[in-house]
Amino acid sequence: MENKVQLLQPLTHIAFIMDGNGRWAKKRGLPRYLGHKEGCERIIEVFDLCKEYGVKVCSFYAFSTENWNRPKDEIRHLFNYLEAFFKREIDHLMRDGVRVVISGDMSRLPVKTQNTCKKAIEQTKNNTNYVMNICLNYGSRDEIVHASKEIATEVKEGSLKIDDITEELFSNHLYTKGLPDVDLMIRTSGEERLSNYLLWQNAYSEFVFTPVHWPDFKRDAFEDALKEYNNRQRRFGGLK
Numbered sequence: 001m002e003n004k005v006q007l008l009q010p011l012t013h014i015a016f017i018m019d020g021n022g023r024w025a026k027k028r029g030l031p032r033y034l035g036h037k038e039g040c041e042r043i044i045e046v047f048d049l050c051k052e053y054g055v056k057v058c059s060f061y062a063f064s065t066e067n068w069n070r071p072k073d074e075i076r077h078l079f080n081y082l083e084a085f086f087k088r089e090i091d092h093l094m095r096d097g098v099r100v101v102i103s104g105d106m107s108r109l110p111v112k113t114q115n116t117c118k119k120a121i122e123q124t125k126n127n128t129n130y131v132m133n134i135c136l137n138y139g140s141r142d143e144i145v146h147a148s149k150e151i152a153t154e155v156k157e158g159s160l161k162i163d164d165i166t167e168e169l170f171s172n173h174l175y176t177k178g179l180p181d182v183d184l185m186i187r188t189s190g191e192e193r194l195s196n197y198l199l200w201q202n203a204y205s206e207f208v209f210t211p212v213h214w215p216d217f218k219r220d221a222f223e224d225a226l227k228e229y230n231n232r233q234r235r236f237g238g239l240k
Ligand code: IPE
Pocket: 018, 019, 020, 021, 022, 023, 024, 062, 063, 064, 067, 078, 189
């Protein structure tokens, strides 16, 4: 492919905020849920693009802890599409050696959704080529509180000393345990905020915001984001 972007710096983990499904649908005179349907189609396509560029880990923000504030019907549709996504793509993910991770509090999800997620996690647990991290009922603040409680419990029970609490140990209590920090965070639909997404993991990532709505986020928009990333100078607090 002659127009392929040449990556100029390491890019291991991309985190997407898949935003704009509702506005995409509204623009077409369609109900919001059809935006989610179309949006779910993009997940595997964008994941494949990432693979093509050698990106090993992709995170997708699918449902936030704040999204419970939406109409029940919209939420139901969204979970149904996510379930259908896993059922449809599981063979594809297995073939490519993709490990599925779900970040978030799964216990609040409908049982059917929980079971589909657990099945995907179990089936792909030994895959080592790539990681697909779906953030579902995910909120960074919830994640940090959850990690703090786990750590506090270990200290209370005597299995952990306060002096042993390091950044690395803390990371290993997050939903994303074992995954590398985010290198590039891409949010679609023109909103320029984090909306409680991977606050810890995005500490030193590059942010790219695109006006394109998630259902329209295809190769061109993705490669534009890579070009923007190429132009960033990552200093991590040092000098270059
Ligand atoms: C993102 O699209 C998907 C979820 C938040 C679940 P939205 O549904 O937020 O779409 P807009 O922002 O209303 O257009």
